[in-house]
Amino acid sequence: MTKHSLPIIILAAGASSRMRGRDKLLEDIDGMPLLRRQALKAKAVTLGPVLVTLPAVPHARYDVIDDLALQPVPVQDAAEGMGASLRSAFAALPAQTTCAMLLLGDLPDVTAEDLEKIADAVDLGNDTLVWRGATLQGAPGHPIVFHHSLFPAFANLCGDRGGQDILRHAEGRIALIPLEGDRARRDLDTPEDWKAWRRDRHKNKR
DSSP states (O other): OOOBOOOEEEEOOOOOGGGTTOOGGGOEETTEEHHHHHHHHHHHHBSSOEEEEEESSSOHHHHTTTTSOOEEEEETTGGGOHHHHHHHHHHTSOTTOOEEEEEETTOTTOOHHHHHHHHHHOOTTSSOOEEEEEOTTOOEEEEEEEEGGGHHHHTTOOTTOTTHHHHHHTTTSEEEEEOSTTTTTOOOOSHHHHHHHHHHHHHHHO
């Protein structure tokens, strides 16, 4: 696999509040916690830093990635919502970073090849500001690469709206990169989501 050098940010500081006591990022997939799988995908694609936003220590999520030479980004105000994680992550990027990829921790179907496909599409020589994974039908999803000119806007994010305002600002300068199926958009937030995903995955393996 061709390696890139762009930083990859994995958002993994959320509380899994809809999982009724379970931690979605520690859910087992083929003998490995989801968060570790996401981190390994990122490391397979880039030689640059892989930053992982995490709840304040202590937390079990640190234990499943502590041997992977990642850059943990503790988010002290994670309860505020995704805005806090994005503020912390983009503030932690190395100086002179030209672009950075954002990967949600709870998208289990996204592959390392998908990450590479989006990274391959990045062209800093044109006026595109965002390169974004999408379904084959064109529905926008994740992962997302942001041009460095958008980084300052992340410092002002708050609440749980994520980067929607930033994406709206970049409208007309967003490249959508189609990924197979709905894996650019299928996140798993509830036990029911996980049950349905495992059922579908079992059917597709037969």
